[in-house]
Amino acid sequence: MKVRILGCSGAICGVGGGTTSLLVDDDILIDAGTGVGELSDAELAHIDHVFITHSHLDHTAFLPLMVDAAAEYRTQPLTVHAPQVTLDILHAHLFNNLIWPDFTVIPSxxxxxxxxAALEVGHSMSLRGRTLTALPAQHVVPAAGYAVDSGAGSLVFSGDTTTNPVFWAIVSAMPRLRHVIVETAFPDAHRATAVAAQHYCPSLLAADLHDVRFDAELLISHLKPVHAAQIMRELNTALHRFDPHRLDAGRVFEL
Ligand SMILES: [Zn+2]
Ligand SMILES: [Zn+2]
Structure with a gap:
């Protein structure tokens, strides 16, 4: 199994600075932010499943557009997976015949x-040997993270979240854990904003990880570009036993 980072920026930021989207092999996306723009027409046509962490545009902006584009090439529907509450938001506020046509009934x-297809937190589904599990997240709208397991190794993605001890309890007990991608959107100088917007800042993440142990690479996503260097300096101090690194778009994991 391969996981390719199409976008992981906390805001659009020029070429290669797209927002959240991860490509699993050639047929599964986790989130459909502007990073989806990295895919060619042929690559888009291969996507059969999109797992959505939450309804915010930096994670969904390209979903309506890719449904329209891929419909030209596809004979089967694209399946969008998320907790039912998130699917209801997408239907009511994106595919609502006002922002975009309701492609759940188009062409028929x-x-x-x-x-x-609803996938509730705590539940898993397998797609040709790859198991995706929805994980708890704590954000200003209903949200989930996802774990993806090839059977040989697993990668965890937090989605957007703030303080979330339940998530870390699950992650630290996960078998075959190889990579953990967690968001840290703001530096500690903006801790009040992180709390209000329900994101992590370094001190909030360090508090959650104080008693947590796992043997896996820790990668940081969703950094606000203007604060990225400061966020990583603070994380390298607060979390140095995990040796955190910034996640880069274009990175490919093999599991
Ligand atoms: Zn969000
Ligand atoms: Zn976001």
């Missing part, structure tokens, strides 16, 4: 371009 209700 019997053969639509997109279909929704």
């Amino acid at each position: 209700a019997a053969a639509p371009a997109v279909q929704f």
